[in-house]
Amino acid sequence: MRSMSIICPNGHLGFAPLRTESFRKGVAARPDVIAADSGSDDVGPVPLGSDTSTSPQAWQRHDLEQMLLAARELGVPMIIGSAGDTGSNSRVDMYVGMIRELAAQHGLAPFKIGYFYSEVDKEYVRRKLREGAQVAGLDGYADLTEAELDATERIVAVAGVHPYLKLLQQGADVIIGGRSSDAAVFAAPALHQGYAADHAYYLGKVLECASFCAEPYGGKETVMGEISDQDVRVTAMHPEQRCTIASVAGHAMYERSNPFEEYFAGGKLDMTACHYEQLNEKTTRITGSRFIPADRVLVKLEGSGKVGERYIGLCGIRDPYTIANVDRVIDWAREKVRERFGADGYELHYKVYGRDGVMGDLEPLRHQPGHELCIMVQGVAPTREMAEELTLTGLRQMFYARLPDVKGTAGSVSFPLDEVVQASAAYRWTLNHTLPVDDAAELFPTHIIQAGA
16 A cells, blocks of 8 residues: 655744654654644734744754755655745745755755745735725634735735645755645645545644644654555654544644634645544544535735834732732823823733733633732833833833822832833734635745755
């Protein structure tokens, strides 16, 4: 029975370095492809809007080096999706540059680098809107308007398998992808080898987060997926991990509004009828997944727009009376900010850690705070100077808040730092939409270059 195998060493390349022990075990199994995704919406809109990475370049380079040397040693393709956290054009160029530097550093024999871009020009989207195209909002977003488009700093389209297939057909040895569906990185080489979409897309789904589909939990460990004409199998490479029915099925439902469906450019994966079988301690077999092609190709667009410059400050409260009246303290500080800056033209946020700092209004124990609170004050304004003063006012006025029954003049708030600290500029998601296209590859221009000695 024919089959092919892919190893994934990291569910978000560079976010934390891959673990070399399990990776070397995966390489020793002689996979047909080495692949990893490098991006996520989880990092928020700042990296896309500011065109930066949240991951240190040294960590990204570490993972690229490990994967490149192993892939060239085995003579198999290496595939990376959503380069540099966001898949923007500059992040693709950065990864291509690092691959070329690593090839020169290690004296690697010549090989082909294929890459594609995912950024979409705002004027292209504007033209589509004016031609009558519906750029439909997802997950509660309203359909796109030109005003929201104008507020957008940068847009990327989320690629499916199509640019990867094109580059594989052109003989690319290493592929660096722009923003992509996580699963497409793994589904594409399986489709390229003639395996059914029903199995190929599930292979991508199970491998996308590496060892998140294994137990016990351990981040950045390698897993291996194997596809045949009958099934998909997934095996943990770390000696202490195993892929079980529970861990694999649980991951298949991970981050889904509908736990049995995942949409791609060109169709959706239906996992309703999936059957899971434990083959041995470390391996689970999956059958029953189906890929349902769409009548019209819809490509997801992600966009980020700048809100303003941002500062943050911290204070702590341990006094029980102040804790019981913390909302009054915050209201006092907000009023002093309004007296200084007016009612609009800025944003001022208070996060109360120890009460509802993580879950906000969804916190079921909101009215049972602990004996100590940490307040993070976040000020956003058009300029750095205003953001700094705004945040400092919003922070220090908590010290001066007047509460009923308090007779003393000493404040009940402590400051770990006297100053507020400049943070990254604040951005927000402006596009979480789909755009209808005639050709699934039209937004993703591909390129091939040579690397190595």
